[in-house]
Amino acid sequence: MKNDPNKEWADLGHLVVKAKTEQLKKQNCPYCGNGLHFTYVPGDKAAIKIECKKCINRMWLDGVSNLPPWANEAGNTIQS
Numbered sequence: 145m146k147n148d149p150n151k152e153w154a155d156l157g158h159l160v161v162k163a164k165t166e167q168l169k170k171q172n173c174p175y176c177g178n179g180l181h182f183t184y185v186p187g188d189k190a191a192i193k194i195e196c197k198k199c200i201n202r203m204w205l206d207g208v209s210n211l212p213p214w215a216n217e218a219g220n221t222i223q224s
C-alpha cells in the first residue's frame with residue numbers, strides 16, 4: 145500500500161520541532177523523494193522552514209517555542 149504523502153508531510157512538521165540532526169538527514173520529500181532543506185529562523189517568534197530541493201513543496205512552522213535539537217547541534221540550516 146502506498147503511503148499518503150500529505151500525511152507524511154504533516155508528520156515532518158511534527159518531527160522537525162523535536163528531531164536530532166541524524167533523524168532529519170534521513171528524511172526525504174514525501175512527494176518527489178528528493179532531499180529537503182530545514183531552516184531554523186531564530187527570533188521572538190522563531191520559525192522553521194522545510195523546503196524541498198526539487199519540487200515546489202515547502203512548509204513554514206511559526207511560533208516555534210524551543211530551539212530544536214538539530215539546530216542546537218548543527219546550526220540553523222541542515223539538509224537531507
Ligand SMILES: [Zn+2]
Nearest residue numbers: 173176196199
Ligand atoms: Zn519534493
